[in-house]
Amino acid sequence: MDITQGGLDPAEFADSAARAVAACAGLHAAGIAARLAEDGLLGMLAPEDVGGLGLDLRFALPVLQAAGAGDLAFPLLETMLLARHLAPVAPAVAEAIAGGSARGTIAWAGTARADLTGTVGRAPMAEGTDWVLVRTPDGAALVAGGDVTATAMISLDETAAEHRVALSGANPACRLDAAAWEALAEEALPLRAAAMVGASETCLALAVEHVTNRRQFGKPLVANQAMRHLLARQKLALEGMRGALTRATARPGDAVARRAAFLAAATHAPLIAEGAIQAHGGMGFTWEVPVHRHLRRIRALEAQGEAPRLREALAATLIDAN
Amino acid sequence: MMDGMLPELTGESFRTHVRDWLAANVPPGMLADQPGYTTPTLDQCRAWEAAMHRAGLAGITWPKAYGGHGRTLREHLIANQEIGALALPESVSSIGKELAGPIILAIGTEEQKRRYLPAILEMREMWCQGFSEPEAGSDLAGLRTRAVRDGGGWRITGQKVWTSGAAKAARCLLLARTGPLEDRHKGLALFAVPMDAPGIRVRPIRQINDKAGGFAEVFLDDVPVGQEDALGAPDEGWAAAIRVLGIERATNRMYRAWRFENELRHLIAACRQDAALMPLLRDGAYRRRLSDTLIDIEIVKGNVEPVVEALVAGEPIGARGSLMKLHWSEAHQRFASLAMEMLSQASPEAPPAVIAAQKRFKDIYLQARAETIYAGTTEIQLGIIADRVLNLPRGK
Structure with missing residues (x-):
């Protein structure tokens, strides 16, 4: 039993995380890093010897949920996982990332060549970052931001823009073995699901607010059963995502539960956000109604988590291993 | 033991x-x-x-x-x-x-x-449920079966329908009106009516799945019921029953998710045993639908387990039962359709295990039609979620 976690309740992080996310509005990445580090949020999963809080994944879920709900313009999930997994192999880098003085991200798509050349992608906010973790044939390697070329890629996300990262063959600062990379990638799944739950909650709340206030045919839209049932279905989807995530959280060793939690989110979150645009009518198609920002983010999270590959992996577990 | x-x-x-x-x-x-x-x-x-x-x-x-x-x-x-x-x-x-x-x-x-x-x-007495009537299905407040005072007891007259297992039941949990129809939800009382009482006639209704002992019409003609078989006072009994029903919707047939998983594994095992079905397990579209089913099952599990913890901790669960019931019933229907579609492609020379699976999944497919109807239809559940989970204003 970890002493530092005795008496702590993950839910207690929800409020402070929501406040911190709200305080980050309008700040640039460096400012956000400093603000979140102040609250210990960047290093909450990292061990204490690199300045982290040494907490388990459960504690990060409400924080990622708040980040998703508040459309935080920062690669928080990547930062948390880098601080945690770099600690054993590059403690100084982990400490700087947990402390907010250095920024890092992870390229989720593609695999670099063994000599660290080639191009990888889906690295949130890689432009101007200090460190990028890239997948390699035997695990992963941490390369300096100055040694790579990050360019914007075609992506829906406007909040934490995804970058393509071209590698130059430079020496890495450290490497993760295959098992460490696999652990990191698996831990990312419930964290992504939490971010999608948060984003979906905001979308549904915005839709409810709109149909409650918008009047047509002499009555609010919410008086129409078609609208009530649409929103009820969104709520059903949202609580299903939450249920699968809660289950996965309670069973940290259960790979099926963990992957299903991410895939449940990847299935339902886009539908909730798309449905929220529909509920807004023409307003939903405007830039100023923020539902589209959440939809963009959700679609990026779905792609970063390689939902199609995981669906096939889940099928293989179910069918081929039976 | x-x-x-x-x-x-x-x-x-x-x-x-x-x-x-x-x-x-x-x-x-x-x-x-x-x-x-x-x-x-x-x-x-x-x-x-x-x-x-x-x-x-x-x-x-x-x-x-x-x-x-x-x-x-x-x-x-x-x-x-x-x-x-x-x-x-x-x-x-x-x-x-x-x-x-x-x-x-x-x-x-x-x-x-x-x-x-x-x-x-001890399985000495089975019960049936006498709530629905020809004029009161989803809208129970419209029920017309009357219970009138008769000395120390009651006389009940009316008609019930969709009463599952009425022919085998020893007792009926029966809802009847003690006041005028205009009272709607007021004056509804619950009774434990003995099914061998004089004046009760049961007429079976053939179900789409032809299940033996399925539902029935129950006619009550001046049926004497003692006060000892009245459950709670009029009003009070019904209000308490509604509270219990809210919890029951979340906790009944708690094995569902795990039976659902058993059915999914049975379908896959059956497909392995037939040369014409085996290729379906390598087909990307079917693999996707099978893994979607597994995700659905994890959601069913994820919906029920926290409810158990909440109830053990003495917390209210509100209308969560509606979310659980709606998700499970629709997910199970999707799966039943998938199973029918896959098994329909079995070879004419399929082995007995595949024939047995076809029989089981035919029953499951037909039974699944009822699952989005009984215990509150899908449309009723959506209304409950809108009203009592999302707390949407009526908007008038």
Whole structure:
């Protein structure tokens, strides 16, 4: 039993995380890093010897949920996982990332060549970052931001823009073995699901607010059963995502539960956000109604988590291993 | 094994007991996914369920004074996970165990609890549910069956419909009106009507799945019912019943997710046994739908487990039962359609195991049509979620 976690309740992080996310509005990445580090949020999963809080994944879920709900313009999930997994192999880098003085991200798509050349992608906010973790044939390697070329890629996300990262063959600062990379990638799944739950909650709340206030045919839209049932279905989807995530959280060793939690989110979150645009009518198609920002983010999270590959992996577990 | 022999079992030790007992005691031919399966008779089901109760696998949370085992809902969940993992028949007494029993526990008199509850668990008395009427389906407030005072007791006249298991039931949990129709929800009273009382006529209705002992019409003509069979006072009984129903919707047939998983694994195992079905398991589109089913099952599990924890902690669960019921029933329908589609491609020379699976999934497919109708239709659940979970304003 970890002493530092005795008496702590993950839910207690929800409020402070929501406040911190709200305080980050309008700040640039460096400012956000400093603000979140102040609250210990960047290093909450990292061990204490690199300045982290040494907490388990459960504690990060409400924080990622708040980040998703508040459309935080920062690669928080990547930062948390880098601080945690770099600690054993590059403690100084982990400490700087947990402390907010250095920024890092992870390229989720593609695999670099063994000599660290080639191009990888889906690295949130890689432009101007200090460190990028890239997948390699035997695990992963941490390369300096100055040694790579990050360019914007075609992506829906406007909040934490995804970058393509071209590698130059430079020496890495450290490497993760295959098992460490696999652990990191698996831990990312419930964290992504939490971010999608948060984003979906905001979308549904915005839709409810709109149909409650918008009047047509002499009555609010919410008086129409078609609208009530649409929103009820969104709520059903949202609580299903939450249920699968809660289950996965309670069973940290259960790979099926963990992957299903991410895939449940990847299935339902886009539908909730798309449905929220529909509920807004023409307003939903405007830039100023923020539902589209959440939809963009959700679609990026779905792609970063390689939902199609995981669906096939889940099928293989179910069918081929039976 | 008698309950008195395992007072100390909780959590995982209870699970071991349940698993071991089931492995040793399930009668041959009772598992629908195993060779030699034959549809069990009513008497076989009664004997089996009585045995499960004696072994501590039914009436788990009911007080010992009324034949229960006095354990928590956690042990109830554990038993249901193990029961669900096997392709056992549905309870032939679910109305008694999951509807009448909990209502009696909540509002019955001490004498009623002692009289009705052990008989339910010991499978001596099965119950049916007399709520729906020709003019009162989803809108129960429109029900017309009348209960009028007759000396110290009551006389009940009216008609019930969709009454499952009426022909085999010893008692009917019956809802009747004590005042005028205009009173809507007021003046509704609950009774435990003995089905052998004079003036009761049962007319079976043929169901789309042709199930024996399915639902029926029940005609009540001036049926005498003693005060000892009135459950709670008029108004009070119904209000309490609604509260119980809200919890029951979230906790009944708790084995669902695990039975659903058993069905999914059975479908895959059946496909392996036929040359024409085997390629479907390598087909990307079917693999996607099978993995979607597994995700749905994880959601069903993820919906029920926190409810158990909330109830054990004494927290209210509100209308969460509507979310659970709606998701499960629709997910199960999607799966049943998938199973029918896959198994319909079996070769004409399919082995007996595949024929048996076709038979099981035909029943499941047809039964699934009822799952989005009974216990509150999909449309009613959506209304409840909008009104009581999202708390949407009426908007008038």
